[in-house]
Amino acid sequence: xxxxxxxxxxxxxSKTISKQLSEEMVIEKYLYxxxxxxxxxxxxxxxxxxxxxxxxxxxxxxRWYHPKKGFIPPDKFIPLAEKTGLIVxxxxxxxxxxxxxNKAWQDQGYKPITMSINISALQFARDDFIEVVKCxxxxxxxxxxxxxxxxxxxxxxxxxxxxILKLRQLKELGVKISIDDFGTGFSSLSYFTKFPIDSLxxxxxxxxxxxxxxxxxxxxxxxxxxxxxxxxENIAEGIETKNQLDFIKKENCNKAQxxxxxxxxxxxxxxxxxxxxxxxx
Ligand code: C2E
Ligand code: MG
Ligand code: MG
Ligand code: MG
Numbered sequence: 177x178x179x180x181x182x183x184x185x186x187x188x189x190s191k192t193i194s195k196q197l198s199e200e201m202v203i204e205k206y207l208y209x210x211x212x213x214x215x216x217x218x219x220x221x222x223x224x225x226x227x228x229x230x231x232x233x234x235x236x237x238x239r240w241y242h243p244k245k246g247f248i249p250p251d252k253f254i255p256l257a258e259k260t261g262l263i264v265x266x267x268x269x270x271x272x273x274x275x276x277x278n279k280a281w282q283d284q285g286y287k288p289i290t291m292s293i294n295i296s297a298l299q300f301a302r303d304d305f306i307e308v309v310k311c312x313x314x315x316x317x318x319x320x321x322x323x324x325x326x327x328x329x330x331x332x333x334x335x336x337x338x339x340i341l342k343l344r345q346l347k348e349l350g351v352k353i354s355i356d357d358f359g360t361g362f363s364s365l366s367y368f369t370k371f372p373i374d375s376l377x378x379x380x381x382x383x384x385x386x387x388x389x390x391x392x393x394x395x396x397x398x399x400x401x402x403x404x405x406x407x408x409e410n411i412a413e414g415i416e417t418k419n420q421l422d423f424i425k426k427e428n429c430n431k432a433q434x435x436x437x438x439x440x441x442x443x444x445x446x447x448x449x450x451x452x453x454x455x456x457x
Contacts, residue, residue, distance in 0.1 A: 219440035233290035236274035320350030329361025380414025
């Protein structure tokens with residue numbers, strides 16, 4: 177009996193696995209097509225400067241709408257793009273499009289803002305990465321100071337010497353460097369003295385809990401004061417409530433991003449934010 181039951185459970189399990197596998201394979205096939213045709217869009221989510229209460233930057237976030245599958249979130253296809261190497265052409269497209277858009281807004285006469293662009297570890301690791309950034313900026317005609325590259329703490333864990341060199345070259349080029357999802361990696365704090373970093377984005381998981389968890393509050397205020405002491409700007413990710421905003425303001429966090437201000441929106445809608453030039457308090 178136990179054996180029979182075991183077997184049937186195994187069959188159910190194996191069916192679920194193969195269904196997941198084929199689903200992934202279908203999405204993988206669609207992803208190749210999408211990368212080929214550049215079937216993506218960028219949405220934009222503003223950064224608010226806490227002192228001025230104004231939009232001072234935006235993060236470019238990739239969106240993929242597939243005619244059959246509908247909307248496929250980045251958390252689902254970015255890992256697949258990394259696994260297949262498609263992240264390289266996709267990432268190059270993101271870089272190009274985000275720079276183009278920022279330059280277009282400048283040309284339309286809006287107050288210049290910083291465009292923050294997510295860079296996958298695989299893109300960063302490539303030998304031609306700096307050249308790609310340099311050429312893209314040149315081609316688009318955007319000054320380097322108007323982009324920030326968001327990388328993760330992983331760069332401070334592997335190939336450390338090589339990565340420090342790369343970051344220095346990027347700094348020489350004039351672009352800004354942000355550490356994304358800060359606090360979730362396992363890097364040693366000593367890397368702050370060696371890595372040229374402009375800003376830290378405090379991960380949403382800490383922000384989420386600041387109103388009900390004293391430990392999260394302690395982590396957030398420690399990150400903020402450490403950043404300040406080291407001359408690194410702090411950006412709080414995922415601010416959703418007034419209470420969270422009040423807390424990070426009290427701690428003198430430099431900038432914030434989150435649904436409380438705006439979700440990621442289309443370029444057209446973002447333009448309306450620029451036109452409104454609203455003051456957030
Ligand atoms: P991330 O870079 O940490 O981006 C922040 C994510 O949090 C975004 O999700 C954003 O929509 C979401 N978010 C922002 N504020 C709030 C909030 O107040 N509440 C909640 N619940 N969520 C908030 P999204 O757009 O789904 O992107 C997920 C992740 O996918 C990004 O995390 C990033 O790691 C990756 N990603 C997105 N676009 C790109 C890209 O162009 N290139 C690469 N390599 N990765 C990308
Ligand atoms: Mg990011
Ligand atoms: Mg982030
Ligand atoms: Mg995050």
